[in-house]
Amino acid sequence: MGRVLLKVIILGDSGVGKTSLMNQYVNKRFSNQYKATIGADFLTKEVLVDDKTVTMQLWDTAGQERFQSLGVAFYRGADCCVLVYDVNSSKSFETLDSWRDEFLIQASPHDPENFPFVVLGNKIDVEEHKRQVSQKRAMTWCQSKGNIPYFETSAKEAINVEQAFQTIAKNAMNQEEETELYADYPDPIRISDTAGQNYGCNC
Amino acid sequence: MADTGDASGSTDKPIQVKLVLLGEASSVGKSSIVMRFVNNEFHDNKDPTIGAAFLTQKCRFEDRVLRYEIWDTAGQERFHSLAPMYYRNAQAAVVVYDITKASSLDKAKSWVKELQRQANPNIVIALAGNKLDLVKPASSSGDDSEPSTPPATPHESEDEADDATATPGENPASPGVESLRQVPKEEAQAYASEAGLLFFETSAKSGEGILEVFTEIAKKIPIEHILSSTRTGSRGGAAAGGRPADGAVNLEAGGARGKDACNC
Amino acid sequence: MPHLHELPHLPNIAFPPREYFILTNAGKPVFTSRTHVEDSSDDLTSAMGLMQALISVFADDGDKIRCINAGRTRISFLLRSPLYYVCVSSWREPESVIRVHLDYLHQQILSVVTASQLRKIFERRNNFDLRRLLDGTDGILHLLLSRLEQDVGLTTGSLGAVRLDHSVRSKAGDLLVPPKDLRDVLYVLLLLAPCLVKQSIHPSDLHVLLNTLSAPSLSSNSAPSSSSWLPICLPKYNSDGFLHVYVTFFGGKSEAIVDPSAALPPTPISGSDGSSSNTSLRSTGLLNALITASGRHGYSTNDLGVPGLRHFLYKSRSHVQITMPVWEEPYEIPDERKRLITLYQCVHDALHARSGQAQGPLKLHFLRTEKEIVMGWVTQPFELIVTLLPHLPKSAVVGAANAVAKWVKKEEGRLFIRDAPVF
Numbered sequence: 027m028g029r030v031l032l033k034v035i036i037l038g039d040s041g042v043g044k045t046s047l048m049n050q051y052v053n054k055r056f057s058n059q060y061k062a063t064i065g066a067d068f069l070t071k072e073v074l075v076d077d078k079t080v081t082m083q084l085w086d087t088a089g090q091e092r093f094q095s096l097g098v099a100f101y102r103g104a105d106c107c108v109l110v111y112d113v114n115s116s117k118s119f120e121t122l123d124s125w126r127d128e129f130l131i132q133a134s135p136h137d138p139e140n141f142p143f144v145v146l147g148n149k150i151d152v153e154e155h156k157r158q159v160s161q162k163r164a165m166t167w168c169q170s171k172g173n174i175p176y177f178e179t180s181a182k183e184a185i186n187v188e189q190a191f192q193t194i195a196k197n198a199m200n201q202e203e204e205t206e207l208y209a210d211y212p213d214p215i216r217i218s219d220t221a222g223q224n225y226g227c228n229c
Numbered sequence: 230m231a232d233t234g235d236a237s238g239s240t241d242k243p244i245q246v247k248l249v250l251l252g253e254a255s256s257v258g259k260s261s262i263v264m265r266f267v268n269n270e271f272h273d274n275k276d277p278t279i280g281a282a283f284l285t286q287k288c289r290f291e292d293r294v295l296r297y298e299i300w301d302t303a304g305q306e307r308f309h310s311l312a313p314m315y316y317r318n319a320q321a322a323v324v325v326y327d328i329t330k331a332s333s334l335d336k337a338k339s340w341v342k343e344l345q346r347q348a349n350p351n352i353v354i355a356l357a358g359n360k361l362d363l364v365k366p367a368s369s370s371g372d373d374s375e376p377s378t379p380p381a382t383p384h385e386s387e388d389e390a391d392d393a394t395a396t397p398g399e400n401p402a403s404p405g406v407e408s409l410r411q412v413p414k415e416e417a418q419a420y421a422s423e424a425g426l427l428f429f430e431t432s433a434k435s436g437e438g439i440l441e442v443f444t445e446i447a448k449k450i451p452i453e454h455i456l457s458s459t460r461t462g463s464r465g466g467a468a469a470g471g472r473p474a475d476g477a478v479n480l481e482a483g484g485a486r487g488k489d490a491c492n493c
Numbered sequence: 494m495p496h497l498h499e500l501p502h503l504p505n506i507a508f509p510p511r512e513y514f515i516l517t518n519a520g521k522p523v524f525t526s527r528t529h530v531e532d533s534s535d536d537l538t539s540a541m542g543l544m545q546a547l548i549s550v551f552a553d554d555g556d557k558i559r560c561i562n563a564g565r566t567r568i569s570f571l572l573r574s575p576l577y578y579v580c581v582s583s584w585r586e587p588e589s590v591i592r593v594h595l596d597y598l599h600q601q602i603l604s605v606v607t608a609s610q611l612r613k614i615f616e617r618r619n620n621f622d623l624r625r626l627l628d629g630t631d632g633i634l635h636l637l638l639s640r641l642e643q644d645v646g647l648t649t650g651s652l653g654a655v656r657l658d659h660s661v662r663s664k665a666g667d668l669l670v671p672p673k674d675l676r677d678v679l680y681v682l683l684l685l686a687p688c689l690v691k692q693s694i695h696p697s698d699l700h701v702l703l704n705t706l707s708a709p710s711l712s713s714n715s716a717p718s719s720s721s722w723l724p725i726c727l728p729k730y731n732s733d734g735f736l737h738v739y740v741t742f743f744g745g746k747s748e749a750i751v752d753p754s755a756a757l758p759p760t761p762i763s764g765s766d767g768s769s770s771n772t773s774l775r776s777t778g779l780l781n782a783l784i785t786a787s788g789r790h791g792y793s794t795n796d797l798g799v800p801g802l803r804h805f806l807y808k809s810r811s812h813v814q815i816t817m818p819v820w821e822e823p824y825e826i827p828d829e830r831k832r833l834i835t836l837y838q839c840v841h842d843a844l845h846a847r848s849g850q851a852q853g854p855l856k857l858h859f860l861r862t863e864k865e866i867v868m869g870w871v872t873q874p875f876e877l878i879v880t881l882l883p884h885l886p887k888s889a890v891v892g893a894a895n896a897v898a899k900w901v902k903k904e905e906g907r908l909f910i911r912d913a914p915v916f
Contacts, residue, residue, distance in 0.1 A: 030622060031521050031538055066546065070538050081538050083520075099549025103519020103620040136618050201620070254628060277629035279708060280723025280738075305628045307605070311724060 030080040032073075032198040033103055035133075037087060037125040038110035039118040043148040046181035047110065048084050051191045066100055073195045082195050101133035106142045106198035113147045113178065116158045119167075126171065142197035143174045146190055151180040243287055243296035246450055249316045251344075252325035253336035254304030258359040259325045261433035263301045266443055271434050278303040281315055290447040297443065316344060321353045321446045328358040328430060331411040334420075341424055353449045355427040355442050358417050362432040364410040508831045511582040511591075513638060515598060517615070518575045520545030523602075523623045524634055544579055548572065560588060571595035575615035576602065576623075586835050587842035593648050594641045597700065600728050601637050604701045605630050608732035637704045642831070644700075648838060649876075651808050651815045652696050656792065659906040696813055698727035706740060791819040799896045801889065803865060804880040806837055807901050809909055811874060816901065816908045823864070833867075833880060836860060840869035840878050859887070870894050875901070 036044045052069045068085045085100065107129050111118040126143065135141040147164050150157075161178060168174040175197070177190035250259040260278050264270050267286045282301040287294055300315040302308065316322055324340045326333040337356060344354055414430060421428035427445050431438035515523040520542045527537065548570060551558040561568040564583075569591040571578040578595040603611070606626055614621050646653050705725060720741040727736060794802045796818070804824060806817045824830045842848055843858045858869040861883065868890050869878045879894045901908060 033519060033521065033620065068539070068542050070542075083538055083542055085542075099518070099545065099552055103517060103521060105620050133619075135620075276632055276708065279629065279633075279705070280721055283720045283722065303629070307626050307628070308724075 029072075030078070030199070032080055032082045032105045032195060033085065034082055034106045034108060034194055034198055035085045035087075035101060035104045035129065036108045036110060037129060039112075039115075039121055039125075042110045042112040042115070042118050043181045044086055044110050047146065047148060047179065047187060048086055050181045050184055050187050052084070073192070075192075075195050075199045078199075080195065080199060082191075082198070098132050101129060104129075104133050104135070105201045106144065106194050107133070108144050108146060108194055109174075110146045110148055111159070111164075112149050113159050113164075114149055114152050114156045119147075119159045119164065122167070139172065142201055143171070144190065144194045144197065145174050145176045147176070147178045148181060150178045150185065151183045243294040244452055245296050245298055246321060246447075247298045247300070247319045248321040248323065248446070249300045249302060249312075249319040250323045250325060251302060251312065251316070251337075251340045252304055253327075253330075253333040254306070257304070257325045257327040257330070257333050258433045259304065259323075260301050262323070262325060262357065262359060262431065262439060262442075263299055265433045265436055265439045266297075267299070269436070271436075273434075277305065280308070281311070286443075288443060288447060290444070293452065295447055295450075295452075312343075313347060316348045316352070319348060319352060320450055321355070322348065323355045323357055323442060323446075324426075325357045325359050326412065326417075327360050328412045328414075328417075329360055329363050329409045334358075334412050334417060338420070338424075341426065345424075351451055351454065353427070353446050354425075355429060355446055356417065356421045356424075357438075357442055358412060358414070358428075358430045359433060361430045361437055362434045365432075365435075508584055508828055511580055511584065511594075511638075511642075513581075513594075513598065514541060514544065514579040515602070516541045516545060516577050516579070517619075517621070517623060518545070518548075518577060519619055521620070521622055523576065523627065524598075524631065526635065526638055528635075544570075544577065548577055567591070569595065571599065573599050575611065575619070584831070584835055586838050587848050589842050589847035590648055590838045593650075594638075597637060597641060597647060597697070598634065600697055600701050601630075601634060601704065602627070603728040603732055604705060604726050607726040607734065608728065609734075633705055633708050636707055640700075640704060640707075643834070645806055645817070645834060645837060646696075646815050647700050649806075649808055649815060649841060650696050651813045652699060653816070654814050654908065654910045656816075656904075656907050659911075662910065695727070695729040698729045701725075702727065702738070706738075794818045794821060797897060797900045799893050799900075801882040801885050802879065802893055802897065803882065804833065805897050806878045807897065808876040809874065809901075809905070810876060812909045812911065814909045833865070836862070836865075836867045836880075837878050840867055841876075844869045844871050844876065859890070866890055868894060872898075 036048065038044055048069055052071045066085055066087050068083050070081055070083045073080055073082050085104075087100070107126075109122050109125055111122055113119075122145065130138050130141070133141075145164065145168050147159065147161070164178075165176055168176045175193050177186050177193070179186040179190055181187060250263060252259050254277060256277070260282065261271060263282070263284055264272065267284050278301060280303055284299045284301065286297045286299065288297060289295075300319070302312060302315050322340075322344055324337045324344070326337040341354060341356070344352060417430075418428050427442075427449065429438050429442050429445075431442060433439060511526070513524070513526040515525075517523060522538060522541050525537055547561075548558055557572060558570050560570060565585060566581060566583040567588070569580045569582070569588060571592060576599065578598050580591045580595055582591060606614075606623075614623075614626075641647055644653075702725065705723070720739065723738050723740070724735040725738050726732065726734065730736075794804060804818060804820065806815060808815045820830055824833050840858050840860060843850060844855050846852070846854045854871070855869075856871050860867040863883060865883055866881045866885055867878060868881075869876070875898065877894055877898055879890065879897055881890055881893055885893075905911070
């Protein structure tokens with residue numbers, strides 16, 4: 027059996043540093059060729075989670091406009107959603123709610139209450155006095171949404187990026203592993219019941 | 230020649246013993262064990278069993294002929310819910326794990342639990358740790374396959390995938406080969422005796438331990454019980470002379486024949 | 494006066510392996526025909542992610558992508574939500590052929606998980622990793638792909654029967670009728686090699702079944718005493734439920750009685766009834782007759798004595814069965830055979846206007862290449878494609894086709910299964 031694929035969607039306003047975070051983490055340039063045409067691009071990375079190697083597929087959206095709908099298909103089957111804001115921009119923090127709702131509507135996960143999100147407050151390398159969103163404020167919001175794990179990161183200086191993505195992978199993996207196998211063999215077909223549709227020898 | 234009232238007398242009619250093999254998928258070696266037992270063959274094939282295969286093998290055991298009716302089941306998760314059909318009326322079960330794969334013992338334990346809860350209460354369960362050939366220096370196959378090495382000392386081996394520990398070269402006792410083992414014999418044996426199981430380490434490849442599994446099962450099977458129940462069952466209760474079910478003869482006392490018992 | 498339709502010949506092309514992918518509608522990999530996945534796991538997930546994205550772009554506009562043509566390579570898509578099937582081929586076969594391939598992959602997947610199970614799982618979890626449920630079926634899917642490449646029966650929606658004397662066939666058939674007290678038996682099939690002795694089953698289901706049975710784990714375990722039970726869904730019969738198939742092998746490697754039934758698998762059939770048809774097949778000497786026949790199954794175009802004839806494919810429309818001679822010079826060479834099969838597929842596609850050809854279905858279709866003439870001919874009782882030496886005049890080709898049809902008519906009793914007992 028092939029390796030488990032974890033599908034991770036990264037959402038947040040334009041300019042908060044989604045692409046830089048992923049570049050920092052994956053250490054590979056984005057092609058950007060798909061983003062121009064289909065509004066999204068992805069990177070893959072092999073990650074070790076609980077001694078298991080899995081493939082994490084990180085989907086980065088174009089994100090220029092808020093609520094630019096990417097369509098159900100991009101969100102479908104996500105294992106984790108990462109919400110990114112810029113600690114130096116209140117506005118980017120305030121839109122997290124909408125991004126979260128947008129995701130839940132589009133992806134319509136099986137158990138929205140327990141769907142794994144991770145919040146990243148990026149650009150903590152900028153001078154302290156420019157900061158607009160306090161750690162406390164962010165954590166309060168995360169707690170109110172069902173204890174979403176929160177990391178403060180700097181893509182530029184590689185602060186906390188590795189740790190954040192490790193948590194993302196782990197939470198995505200939990201989602202994957204909780205799945206029981208719906209493999210019950212139903213009672214076999216009763217042939218008499220289906221005799222009407224039996225094409226028997228008529229072919 | 231049917232019922233002379235002496236159920237223990239030598240008879241040509243073989244006693245049918247329904248036996249089921251269970252264990253994790255991904256080649257712990259269930260089918261290989263059966264092939265070794267039935268055809269005395271070993272094929273290094275990795276193709277998984279689908280559904281369940283049915284094979285039979287006759288055995289002479291003391292003065293009786295047993296006919297093992299073996300259901301070799303597929304280990305994949307999707308077949309799990311079918312397993313009860315195969316073990317429901319079984320008199321014996323062989324639960325197989327791979328001694329070089331710790332997680333396969335966990336799966337084996339869960340099979341044992343399920344059998345003890347849901348199978349025939351008299352079922353004889355044997356636990357077989359297969360692939361002994363991979364950890365015996367005598368046969369040199371299968372070494373350099375995995376670079377990540379499990380820890381050298383047995384008591385640590387629950388952390389089997391912790392690759393921060395010893396490399397093969399640092400293991401002075403049995404370099405390279407024994408280190409493939411992930412399930413220490415003592416650990417599995419302790420579990421087996423606690424759970425009331427027969428216990429074996431086997432190699433379907435070399436044949437080691439395979440006959441013993443079926444011989445020891447034969448010793449432990451309540452044969453009289455089978456005889457009386459088949460007689461009442463299939464011949465419309467004509468078995469007036471059958472012994473009561475729980476009056477089964479203890480075969481363990483006289484059955485010290487080891488390997489040769491199953492040769493026919 | 495028949496309408497002759499002439500097309501320029503197909504150029505000589507190479508036949509690099511076709512690539513097949515199955516993914517979920519979340520873009521998660523389910524299967525790939527690539528065998529060295531570990532080396533390129535990264536590429537593979539990327540490719541599948543991209544496929545999902547492409548399909549999505551169209552889906553968001555309420556559209557369905559069918560194929561992308563890139564030079565001589567065509568990427569075909571078959572969407573059977575929650576699964577997507579993709580094939581990359583540069584063989585230049587008609588598009589309809591690949592759709593049939595992809596549909597067979599789908600049928601084979603359904604044979605393992607059923608349509609209703611699949612629906613249920615993905616309603617509850619659209620991120621489900623289907624490989625968990627399909628664990629161990631990769632081999633069967635690979636087998637199917639290689640059969641699709643070589644077995645014209647699959648792409649023409651028909652079956653091949655073992656060439657047998659009618660009396661032997663009907664004796665075997667009588668023996669296969671299960672005892673009256675064994676109810677819930679749907680079919681009993683007798684197989685020699687991959688061919689059929691008796692049948693009454695939808696061709697596509699049968700191919701799925703045959704393919705499953707050729708799984709190495711079944712056929713390599715064919716010790717004289719062995720038999721197998723396996724749950725299988727035959728999607729054309731009922732895509733929502735399982736049947737249990739009981740398979741007994743006798744003697745050689747490839748002879749099997751197959752007995753899909755709804756009966757549960759415990760001992761009864763294996764012990765008594767299953768071996769009853771087995772033993773009676775043996776005791777009447779019928780088994781030997783069958784095995785001998787399977788050795789004589791193949792025949793040569795020389796047997797027909799039609800000048801210039803190199804090969805043909807005859808489908809009896811009423812029996813839904815095909816017959817053809819063995820592949821002979823030059824078609825015993827794999828690439829030449831692939832080329833001819835592709836020509837057959839082109840002719841078949843044109844005859845039935847499978848790719849929506851403007852002129853509609855044809856009665857006759859004629860292809861000429863540097864190496865051969867291929868002509869397809871559809872009549873009420875049969876479809877025939879004949880291959881002849883190049884540069885023969887059309888009149889000779891038509892004459893040859895008539896001669897082949899006549900010969901098959903004469904041999905019909907041995908070539909086809911005409912009456913399967915119903916119970």
